[in-house]
Amino acid sequence: MRESAALDEMICFQLYAASRAMTSLYRPLLDPHGLTYPQYLVLRVLWHDGPITVRDLGRTLRLDSGTLSPLLKRLEAQGHLTRARGADDERTVLVSLTETGQRLRDEIGDLTQALLCSVNLTDDELIQLRSLLVRANRPPAIPTKGDPA
Amino acid sequence: MRESAALDEMICFQLYAASRAMTSLYRPLLDPHGLTYPQYLVLRVLWHDGPITVRDLGRTLRLDSGTLSPLLKRLEAQGHLTRARGADDERTVLVSLTETGQRLRDEIGDLTQALLCSVNLTDDELIQLRSLLVRANRPPAIPTKGDPA
DNA sequence: CAGAAATCGGTTGCGCACAACTTAATCGTG
DNA sequence: CACGATTAAGTTGTGCGCAACCGATTTCTG
Structure with missing residues (x-):
């Protein structure tokens, strides 16, 4: 039994509070580029992995189409990306960066420094925090046959 | 300089993901009572501290009136609380639980067990995580004269 | 091959979050 | 006391986040 x-x-x-505080740290950095934090996450995935379907984007960010569809529509309206129905599977939609969206990566640059100086944790503590969050985000491993992924 | x-x-x-995953754990527990997680937080404060102004509620939960006003209006409509202008200071609004709101505390009971069994962390890790989050939530202590609070 | 089931992306509706603004009340200073 | 500044709460507008649902497409099964 748990103690407290x-x-x-x-x-x-x-x-809950830390998550909101974090996005409010990003806000002044992203606002000048007309981006929100979730939009920035989508762009990061595209910058890192290249074109991706809405489905895989949702799996990566753990967001459903109800959230992504309008968000992607806004990024498309801003000219940062394009959406196109899959050639092989007409159900899917492939999201790709435009030139503008690619350039944005350099324009925004590295947000690391500005962010970390606002947080009162050491490197070791940040690494600890990350590993705890990663494990907390992982469900309690249901042992299914041959499914170690 | 940071390594990664x-x-x-x-x-x-x-x-960001952990925070959303957490509220989705609360959802099935709170839904039967017609509550959302932020609403539940407000009730917890009221259960613990008694009547409180919107201002202090906002300071406690780090939410502004733009979030709290409609939220409190919904809780009031459900009959869980009442709002009344302060007698001494007409600007303030005092939020108080109704009988219904008080009873809800027992009806909901202890959510601890149902929640913790869904998380893949040990007691020690939970304590670590909490202390890291608490420190991350605290701004990097600007040393002002006589302000240790 | 035909029909059922599953999958994909979109829409709708609701409830946060938060910036920006408004109104009303209180406080501070001359 | 007067009046400008401050504070409290509310309103408006925008963008998530997610449940519930829909239409189109694909896949599975008999």
């Missing part, structure tokens, strides 16, 4: 009855609630609130 | 250029971005996404 309110511990999980505390963690949950801290998680 | 993408580390902070990783942490930020993990934070």
